[in-house]
Amino acid sequence: MSAAREHFGSRLGFILAAAGSAVGIGNLVSFPVAATKSGGGAFLLVYALFVFLICLPVMMAELALGRKSDKDPVGAYRQLSGGSTLWRIPGWFALITPYMIAVFYMVVTVWVLGYLVETLKGNLDVLATESYFGTFINSKVVFLYLIVLMLLINGVLSLGVKDGIERAAKTLMPMLFVLLLGLVVFVLTREGAGTGLSYYLIPDFSKLDAEVVSKAMSQAFFSLSLGMGIMITYGSYMKKRDSIPGSAKAVALTDTMVAFTAGLLILPSVFHFNPNIDPSTLSDSSAGMIFLFLPKIFLSLQDGIGYFGASAVAAIFFFLVFVAALTSLVSIIEVPIASLRDERGMSRKKAIYTVAASQFILAVLCAMSFGMADWLTQFVKLAGSDKSFFDLVEILFYDTILPLNGLLVCLFVIYKWKRANFDRELQEGDSGFAGTLSQKYVNFSLGTFIPFILLIIFINTVALKFF
Numbered sequence: 486m487s488a489a490r491e492h493f494g495s496r497l498g499f500i501l502a503a504a505g506s507a508v509g510i511g512n513l514v515s516f517p518v519a520a521t522k523s524g525g526g527a528f529l530l531v532y533a534l535f536v537f538l539i540c541l542p543v544m545m546a547e548l549a550l551g552r553k554s555d556k557d558p559v560g561a562y563r564q565l566s567g568g569s570t571l572w573r574i575p576g577w578f579a580l581i582t583p584y585m586i587a588v589f590y591m592v593v594t595v596w597v598l599g600y601l602v603e604t605l606k607g608n609l610d611v612l613a614t615e616s617y618f619g620t621f622i623n624s625k626v627v628f629l630y631l632i633v634l635m636l637l638i639n640g641v642l643s644l645g646v647k648d649g650i651e652r653a654a655k656t657l658m659p660m661l662f663v664l665l666l667g668l669v670v671f672v673l674t675r676e677g678a679g680t681g682l683s684y685y686l687i688p689d690f691s692k693l694d695a696e697v698v699s700k701a702m703s704q705a706f707f708s709l710s711l712g713m714g715i716m717i718t719y720g721s722y723m724k725k726r727d728s729i730p731g732s733a734k735a736v737a738l739t740d741t742m743v744a745f746t747a748g749l750l751i752l753p754s755v756f757h758f759n760p761n762i763d764p765s766t767l768s769d770s771s772a773g774m775i776f777l778f779l780p781k782i783f784l785s786l787q788d789g790i791g792y793f794g795a796s797a798v799a800a801i802f803f804f805l806v807f808v809a810a811l812t813s814l815v816s817i818i819e820v821p822i823a824s825l826r827d828e829r830g831m832s833r834k835k836a837i838y839t840v841a842a843s844q845f846i847l848a849v850l851c852a853m854s855f856g857m858a859d860w861l862t863q864f865v866k867l868a869g870s871d872k873s874f875f876d877l878v879e880i881l882f883y884d885t886i887l888p889l890n891g892l893l894v895c896l897f898v899i900y901k902w903k904r905a906n907f908d909r910e911l912q913e914g915d916s917g918f919a920g921t922l923s924q925k926y927v928n929f930s931l932g933t934f935i936p937f938i939l940l941i942i943f944i945n946t947v948a949l950k951f952f
């Protein structure tokens with residue numbers, strides 16, 4: 486018989502670990518860019534509504550599934566469905582999705598690490614040149630960084646839930662908050678900051694169309710690490726005496742605050758760099774922002790604080806993004822590890838080696854999708870255009886299966902596992918939750934409009950990306 490299941494040591498430990506998962510590149514970069522391009526304060530408002538009215542109930546559902554079953558996602562669906570064959574499918578989805586998302590997210594994180602190292606070496610001016618990014622992602626050194634990154638992630642994971650994941654989150658997350666705030670204060674005192682702030686904060690409701698609303702929804706869902714089996718797995722490490730609704734609220738609030746704060750950093754910086762910029766011309770992709778645009782912005786700071794100062798600011802920023810991505814990767818890779826342990830009875834060590842070896846190969850293929858190998862660069866044709874292997878993984882798992890997984894969680898919890906059981910699990914550690922308006926809302930929404938909204942997003946993505 487295997488040893489007793491590991492648990493997070495404290496409620497705060499859980500909240501920080503889950504927030505570590507939720508706070509990632511999505512918060513620090515994608516969110517501010519999306520907000521600026523899509524109506525500023527109006528986007529913020531829609532985003533916040535989605536986080537609290539739609540994503541929060543889904544997070545509670547995932548945590549409850551994990552904690553009740555004490556299992557990884559595959560085991561959770563199997564156990565709570567009473568062994569149904571059909572309901573095994575979402576369990577498998579909730580395992581394969583994080584496994585594959587981890588692969589493409591690792592590649593982007595490797596680039597961040599590369600930019601951090603170059604900045605520390607004094608090469609910010611080189612990073613700011615137009616052609617650097619293309620050259621960098623096609624150089625062999627990315628494989629070296631990939632190895633370093635995997636050693637770091639798996640080093641944390643090998644120490645286990647409490648001594649690895651929780652301890653890393655307890656050290657890194659407060660550091661991330663402090664550095665982020667420090668950078669914000671610095672940027673807000675630069676010239677041009679006010680213009681950036683007004684673009685970010687003043688609502689422009691005319692920009693809100695169906696596409697923007699759907700973007701806000703997907704962004705919120707991804708940002709809270711939902712649909713990836715992570716919250717199911719982390720739920721299985723929660724103690725019975727801790728409140729699921731309370732902890733989920735704390736995680737959602739932290740994640741949203743960090744995203745909001747990151748906007749206070751990015752936008753004023755953009756306007757400091759170019760007061761006449763039209764924000765709608767900013768690149769849509771986080772990668773474009775981090776690797777092409779931001780290095781130029783950081784370099785421009787040298788007029789005020791010198792090259793060394795500008796490099797220090799850049800290094801802190803890349804470090805922040807790196808730490809945020811690292812704690813997200815730790816959480817997402819814990820999912821397949823938990824599955825191998827729970828389903829195959831492997832030791833933590835053996836599970837780590839198995840996952841790491843196979844993910845390394847896939848990550849190498851993703852990293853070679855940008856020109857190193859033609860067959861990977863033009864891997865498939867979707868919706869009339871060539872897509873690389875990297876693109877395919879992103880489109881399939883991040884864009885498409887993620888909302889589907891969310892939809893399946895809602896349907897499963899309410900209609901298969903059943904409301905009464907779900908309610909009982911939410912009341913464990915939070916007896917006051919029963920009968921409250923929040924409880925009624927969570928129950929009603931998960932069985933009705935939340936799955937409906939996720940279904941529409943899913944159908945829309947399939948239509949858009951594949952045909």
Ligand code: PHE
Pocket residue numbers: 506507508509510511512586587590707708709710813814816817
């Ligand atoms: N929440 C993360 C983000 O905002 C998403 C993520 C979670 C990515 C876990 C990878 C692993 O970037």
